[in-house]
Amino acid sequence: MVDWKNPPRLFIPGPVKVNEEVLKQLARPTLGHRGKEYTQLHGDTVDMLKKILFTDQNIFLSTSSASGIWEASIRNCVDFDETVLSTCCGAFSDKWADVAKSCGRNVEELKVDWGKPITAEMIDEKLAGGKYAAITIAYNETSTGLTNPVDRISEMMKEKYPDVLVFVDGVSAMVGLPLHFDDLGWDVAFASVQKAFAIPPGLAVAAVSNRALEKSKNIPDRGYYFDFQQFAKQAEKNQTPTTPSIPHIMALNYQCNKLAAEGMENVWKRHKEMGDFVRAWAKEKFGLFCEEQYASNTLTTVNNTRGINVAETISAVQARHNTVFGNGYGKLKEQTFRIAHMGDINLDDLKELLAWIDDEIG
Ligand SMILES: *Cc1c(COP(=O)(O)O)cnc(C)c1O
Secondary structure (H helix, E strand, O other), X not given: OOOOOOOOEEEOOOOOOOOHHHHHHXXXXXXXXXXXXHHHHHHHHHHHHHHHOOOOOEEEEEOOOOHHHHHHHHHHHOOOOOEEEEEEOOHHHHHHXXXXXXXXXXXXXXEOOOOOOOOHHHHHHHHHOOOOOEEEEEOEEOOOOEEOOHHHHHHHHHHHOOOOEEEEXXXXXXXXXXXXXXXXXXXXXXXXXXXXXXXXXXXXXXXXXXXXXXHHOOOOOOOOOXXXXXXXXHHOOOOOOOOOOHHHHHHHHHHHHHHHHHXXXXXXXXXXXXXXXXXXXXXXXXXXXXXXXXXXXXXXXXXXXXXXXXXXXXXXXXHHHOEEEEEOOHHHEOOEEEEEOOOOOOHHHHHHHHHHHXXXXX
């Protein structure tokens, strides 16, 4: 019998497990969102996020999940007579292309088979053959467990296409993987807080470049809820356009302090160690779904080479230990399964989980 009041410990790629102290932040007395206390909370949180994301540009806090910023990046920064190149390498990056189309924009897709990366060369070839206002890319594709070579892509973009805007879905990457927003020359990068920030879902963090913000001024029909101009105007006062989820921002403030205390280099190192550990297990017992050099340090998509019944195995681990990991996403269901190793966990948590999976697969 499941019981939502006694839910399993989560090793799915979002939402992830949330620590007690973080949950307590969500239970703090609320503040008026136009008052001095909120302004202090907002300003302090944004200042820390700028350090964590290595940017001096704009940080917006959106009371939505990251999908809202998929839409915002397109509606604010791509005009109706322009074309966006959407790179597609899995369920989430594919979906972003659909979102861009649903905003009535001209979309050209650069598609690779699931499990393959998007490379700088592929993007270069596309951009050389047409006129594009922007590209979209997933830093970390959560369906296939793949990290795209964003450093090389960013170098190439800065060198050859400095006028093309770069929008990055950093949802399952942000804080778990290195992200130096200004150095990379990105224009929009964002995440939901239920991934590596290890906060319950309900808020998204977005970094927006000054030039993206400038461009948005002249884009018509940006809509209301995700209008970057409104975000920027209110950000000057350390506020948001509409009433934000203040409890989430309290939790985010707490997590930013914790990340700063650990040090971002150490946070990334911890994620790499967790990735190495889960990959070693996956290779011994099964296989990796994507090529190892692109395998993600925030989650592993395991190729189900033994043909285990994934759903049954997940249920069995849940029944015995009240802990769950992830089935494959969409068309990869049962063909793969996914283990998240992001957020407030460490090697000991993963050792325990993998031993429990071992018990089930024999
Ligand atoms: C989880 C995820 C999303 C969707 O996030 P929501 O919080 O559901 O909006 C988008 N992109 C990637 C890469 C993700 O992992």
